[in-house]
Amino acid sequence: MTSKNTAFTALARAKAGKGAARATRCTGQIPGVVYGDSKEAVLISLPEKELAKAKEMIRGHLLLGVESTGGAGMYALEQEVLEGKFETPEEKLKRIDAVAAKDLRQVAQDIFVAKNINLALIGPHKDSEIFRKLLSL
DSSP, X not given: OOOOOOOOOOEEOSOOSHHHHHHHHHTXXXXXXXXXXXXXXXXXXXXXXXXXXXXXXXXXXXXXXXXSHHHHHHHHHHIIIIISSOOOHHHHHHHHHHOOHHHHHHHHHHHSOGGGOOOOOOSOOSOTHHHHHHTOO
16 A cells, blocks of 8 residues: 655644643643654644544545546455464454544554663764764654
8 A cells, every 4th residue: 555645734842741741631632742764752632523534534545546446456465474373454444433542552652661672773973972962862
């Protein structure tokens, strides 16, 4: 499957921590943190409608992808080879629809932990300490 870049509307948040995240959720927003690009982490909140937008885009991509005979064949092949089982597009759509903001938070908590950060470098460098700082959250 090909991936496309998609823009989502996010707002910056000022406060971090469980209490601030809980307060953000009470306003119908999804709290999050953006990491990367060798910059400080940025606290954000996403409106719940952005999750719905993402799910709708995934649904559309899936349905358009299986519309042709070739696309349907590729879908079946990917299911069997990559997943080890066949899941009909309808079954997959039900699982997509079942995804909630709390599921995304759990996945993010599982992924964005210091023990999972890796960095590979090629080339000469004099001070490895500057790279070690990049590996901490």
